[in-house]
Amino acid sequence: MAAKHRWGMAVDIDKCTGCEACVTACHAENNIPTVGAGQAARGRAMHWIRVERYYEGDFPDVRVKFRPVLCQQCDNAPCEAVCPTYAAHQSEDGLNAQVYNRCIGTRYCANACMYNVRFFNFFNPEWPKPLQLQLNPDVSIREVGVMEKCTFCVQRIKAAKTEAKKENRELVDGALQPACAQACPTSAIVFGDLNDPESRVARLMKSPRGTKLLEDLGAEPKITYLQKQPWHESDSY
């Protein structure tokens, strides 16, 4: 039986201002530890979503493009097959779930991921007091040696589903948002159910502006990047 939901996302690069509000919101929502300047310089910073900057043209005529990169929740995810303990696996809703308790820390998933969106807990996370009080109670803290990654805010998905079930109704498109989409001031990030043909994200997926990141590698990512392409003749999109 096909799953009821299939979560996906559309990111409009033409709208992204590179403000990184999504990064901050994600850190706050998902209890992502900040590792400090020293460790960050040694490549231990964890950002489930990051804003990549790409520069086009030569000085002084330079254009910068921002591309928020997060887990692409691939249908054919390279990270899942390589995990020896099933810590990385596909959930019913098509999410690339990471079971922290099952992870033994081989880090193979992070190597196999071509998007480099998996992050490893090199040490036990710490929050200087009293910052531990601001942790989100709905999200577990990950211990040392465990891989973690964007979950599409699975705790919000679960809560919304439970709420809808309690009130005996269907989920409303747009009512459920991950932290990054909620925080985006230009609404560049749109989240929703790809199984619902009327949802905003399902319609944006069909946009001629849409491309997928490293699509040729065959991982079948579920995030569509919207961007005016050079071959588009008019601005009608």
Add this chain to the structure above:
Amino acid sequence: MNRTATKYIADDLVRPLFQSSVWFYAIVLAAGSVVACGAAAWTYQIWNGIGVAGIRWPVFWAFYLVNFVFWIGISHAGTLISAILRLVDAEWRRPVTRCAEVITVFALMIGAMFPIIHLGRPWLAFWMFPYPSSREIWPNFRSPLAWDFFAINTYLTGSVLFLFLPMIPDLALVRDRSTGWRRKLYGALSFGWRGTTKQWNRLESAMQIMAIAILPVAVSVHTIVSFDFSMANVPMWHSTIFGPYFVAGAIFSGIAALIIAMAVLRKFLHLEKYLLPYHFENLGKLLLLMSVLWAYFVFNERLTTWYGNEPSEMAVFWATQRGRFAGFYWTMVTCNFVIPFIILSINRTRTIAGCVIASFAVLIGMWLERFLIIVPGLATKQLPYSWGNYGPRPVEMTIMAATFAAMILLYTLFSKFVPIISIWELKAGLPSRLDKATLTEASLMSTRLDELGPMPPEGQRP
């Protein structure tokens, strides 16, 4: 003369078990302390977290995996070489086989440590075992790491058997010459060996079976190790050549390790009469062959990548060819091809010293080869924004040094408890040699035995 020769061989080769030089204690102490440092470093890493190592985003595999592949490669010294030499009945194998098989067992034990050392949560490593649990979760058989687990365990079991079977008659020999606790120990280990015809027949057939069975296992093991990389879509990892390339590299570094081990044993245990320059010459030729084969594989891998001109692969290609990893790359080519090719293809330099120098170069080169396969690909993946670099940290280097010390320690201890040259096989080779004295090797051996002089007096024998 024949009887005298066999007796002399037995006495001479059992002697190191009963007499220890000061070198033995010095080596055990020195190697043991380095191993202890390694154990302390690992404890420190477990206590503080794997972050004390240099691995980072996006280079999540580095030194530990390099050493893993390196040691599994070294393990191909023994079993593979000795199985082939046994199967083709090469007479010159006789003093070489056991030194080689021991390398296999110890290198595998050391290599198999690394997948555990490198884990984020090594205390959960047992989840790799397919054991029935209340949660009904099995290992993921789609994961190359699970294949690794089974391949390495099969190879380890097989090579322990392959090492142990031909040890039985020699252990019985030591049993018959010893008293006290040694007699009990060797008695238990030799499984009541009496040297009856039936026992010899069984041993011969068991060894035939093992020699044939171990070959496909050895080839598949390093192929599966290469699958750890070639199965992932990382630039320059995802290559069909990796299976044979890794197997060839493994045999290459294995022979180099064997030559060094034999040269050291020859010196310290005074085995000049058994490990002849001619054995080194033969192994040197084998090393030369593998060096050329290795160069062929590297050329293939490089040429197809360059010609294909795929952007993400070219980033790694140029990073190794003339970028930040170029120093390592050209050192590797020099050590693995230029040095051994020159030394070993000239008859005058293919001496014991020459072979040892070439072998050291090969070990350095093959270590670098594994580093250059693993790290540049991860550091230069498809998205340029997430490129990174890697440098090892003291804890990784200490553990790496400790594994080399562990090899020396285990090897020294083994040669203290078991005759490092198979006595019965050497003896079994004698009559045919003396009969067919026309053979170069046989005449070499027999002249040496004639020069041995009278047997040691009764009192000096154990």
